Amino acid sequence: MSISNLAIAALLIVALSTASGCRKHAETTKADPLLAAYDSEPDWNDSTKMISLGYQQSQGKRVFYQYCVWCHADSTPAGPSNRSNLTPVPPLLDDGSTLNSESDEYLENMITLGGSAMGKSAMMPPYGRALSAEEIRSVIAFTRAIAEPPYQPAGRPGSQYSTR
């Protein structure tokens, strides 16, 4: 029986090596979280922490730093902020405890129509004719990305904005 055993073993080896030889091994690179991000923003409360932003969120960041930063942050590209100048004091954009409970639609209307149309302070002007709907949605996506505490879409399966 020794010859047949040998033959079987040899055939098996041939079959296995053929099968495994077909499998190509390509080198894979390790994923760097920052390299996967379109842009990033330092956490407002802890500048050592970076928040990765996707395309939409980074467009929101751009719009924010051009239009909104003056009243919705404590420091601005020009130095002093206008925030302390206003009554009622506008929320900081990363203020999750205030903004997380508001729906995407509410924030969209707030930016588009302004404060007076939403029964809030008229100091918040309407941006619906200066910004496109896409830009307004991107600002909300940015708001959700930097929220502290983090934003969790509250059981709304269809929420357009993802968390970080």
Next chain:
Amino acid sequence: MRAEEMGKVTDRMRLLLAVSSLIFLAVLAISPFKDYRREWKQYKRSYLGFAQSRPDTKRLTADYTPDIDQIWLPGMNVVDRCTTCHQGITQPSLADNSVPQPFRAHPPIPHNVREWGCTICHRGQGPATEVAEAHTSTLAWEQPVLPTHFIQASCGTCHQSDLPQTPQLARGRQLLAELNCQGCHKMQGIERPAMLGPDLSSIGTKVSREWIYKWLKEPRTIVDKDGNVTVNGYETEEEPRMPKFRLTETELRALTAYLGVQKAKSIAPYRISPAVVVAWSKNPELISQGELRFRQMFCTTCHPLAVTRAGETKLIGGDIGPELTKVGSKVNPDWLIAWLRDPQAYLPHTRMPRYGWSDDDLYKVTQYITTKLVDSDLLSDVPKLDPPTDEEIQLGRRLFVEKGCASCHVLEGLNPQRDFGPDLSALGGKNASELEFGTAKVPHNLVAYIQAKLQDPVSVNPAARMPQYNWNQVDRDAVTTALLSMKGPPPTSALQNLVVPLKEPSFRATGSFADLYERYKCYTCHKFNGYGGNLAPDLSYEGSRAERQWLVGFLKSPETLRPTLILRMPQFNMSDKDATTLADYISTVLLHPAVNPATTDAKQFTPAMATLGKQLYEVKFQCQSCHTIGGSGGYVGPNLTNAGGWLTPAWIAAWLRNPQELVPDSIEPRRNFTNQEITALTAYLMTLRARIKPKRTAFHTGALALRLGAGR
């Protein structure tokens, strides 16, 4: 074996035949089994399973086929099978991060995935049907997927003009131009700027050989933690222009010897009127008065200065001109006076404006600079340099050419070398095997190569002639992005049609305005029809915006309209004639077609209209949240205390109707005002006439203003 046993089929042989037949069948079955198990087929099947778990299964599987999906765009050289696995790429309901890859939808972008495919932006191997083949670098395909962090490079491959959506790319291109990279390298879409490094033809009249030695050794201003500014000169750590060359002691001595004797144009010392010198030289107020004038003229709008306050040293001021903290120890005092009086006589291409100086101001300011902006220790660590020998000068001249100095600096009698460094116009499309990595321990891919080369050029090639630039991570990534965008000319004519050409700004100043425009270098900070700097407001339509009389007053004595601004218009000490000429030109030529002065007549405004306007301003629209009138209001928009004296009524009305039509990137929201509201608000604003009292100057606020438009 005996004869009768030949041909006799034994049990052993039967068994052997049976087993080998079975194995043969099994081997045959491997092929269809492997085909069934293909990666893309597995993703196809698991997508079906995934779609079943979603509420909108029907929509998700509407165009499902069990075969390979392909986006084929013959005109664009695109054969993308990416959607074979990324099946939900255009399904809006799969946008959430909780959707597992590869099924997640693409985030919203300006381009339609079905129309453009994937590989134009993301690179990788479009026709591949295996994960590794499609995404990574393999033996047969060395264009892996571009890391998303640098994805703006792909926008730049077609969009040669800057887009607002790609700030990283724009910054990278700006750095490539500002650092004059095209002085040595051929690059795509970046033009050689008019302003290169300083002309060194007469550098020997400006600084000492010792200073040049120190500068060449460490050409950066470093403010250490104790607030000591190590080297004074042109560069700050954030905005390095002059790179660091790795020079030996011999090379340093030779180059300084050569540069130290460059005195093509000798300076004639200017004699300040003896009466002024006598009146001031014994006055204890001399230096503080000089400092006051220095600040009033707003030299710091362009020049940074290290300022120590509460133990913390910061560089304050703009980054257009050289840093001046220790300039008094750098330059020859006679040169300084000659320079201040007429900078273009020394450097024809300098952006420094020609101020109008009285002897009084000139004496005070130069005394302040040479007394206060000094450091007696500045050159203490420079070895003693003997008078230059002929050999040193000859070697210096040779080194000046060999090191590539002539690519950025003009020196009389030396021509810049063409194509001194490698051609980079197709760098972004290079394969890793075309790059030289040397012994560098970096991953062998294009992105890592560019980053390593930018960080330290000799790390990948010990013989590199490229000097070392000092950039932060953000700027290095930006330059990497800009370099990755340069993939050379498009391979097919259809792709060439996709390239969005660079917009060519054009503005030609004419007449006597042109002379003043050049003298005061208006374009260094202001834009005119797309041409010029972005530090100060765009003046393309200033004639429609501002009253002529206001312009004359402003040019003679600029006041601040925006309280948060720290970099302000310098005081040029303009004559009445110059201010009038500029204002006349602005008011007749720089006009906006949408602002028609005939449509808004200020004479028709009644006090009732103004009262209604005031009420609208304060109650209905609460404009005071952003604008200041008098002592109260916000800092976001310009101060309106003198709106009536400053703005034309036609501009105010047109502005209220649609601010973005007049200034496309204005942050003023466009509102839906009625015509009556516009008239009332205009009438109210026209009643506001008052001189704005100058606020405290930049130095007292302590904050460092960034350029307008930073963070966009």
